[in-house]
Amino acid sequence: MTLAHAPLAAAVLAALALAAPAAAQDVSAGERAFGQCATCHVVQDDAGTVLAGRNAKQGPNLYAVRGRQAGTVEGFRYGRSIVQAGENGLMWDEETFVAYVQNPNEFLRDYLGDNRARGNMAFRVRTEEEARNLWAYITSLAPAPAAPEDPAEAPADAPKTDG
Secondary structure, X not given: OOHHXXXXXXXXXXXXXXXXXXXXXXXXXXXHHHHHHOOOOEEEOOOOOEEEEOOOOOOOOOOXXXXXXXXXXXXXXXXXXXXXXXXXXXXXXXXXXXXXXXXXXXXXXXXXXXXOOOOOOOOOOOOHHHHHHHHHHHHHOOOOOOOOOOHHHOOOOOOOOOO
16 A cells, blocks of 8 residues: 555545444434334244333334234234235335334325325334434344345345355
């Protein structure tokens, strides 16, 4: 490396150093923001351990939400529109989650092409950043879903594997 490249190298190293804590901050911010979700939702693993929330049952369990078909948590009574969206192929990934939690009714109306569609979730996350932080936190509590045999079926934000 020449001295001419030193400022560029320093800038790259500084950017990398700042990028690592940002992901952790997103999860931490999401954990703080989840307090408002805990009124209705819980994150409870398959063994029954509550990882987040207060065992609320107004909304569905959010454990292992990444890659899950919408409207399919066993034992939870969903509204018609979210079930229909799931039947039409809605799978939860970061983009769909972020759009949904900011305005559930508008999201379902757009997704289903039905102006009468509505969700049962009344709460709306205020900002896209907060929604992304919530996603980072919720998905940090469960292992990533197993990679499908057909890579074309993988959720958009699923980790890539080498084979």
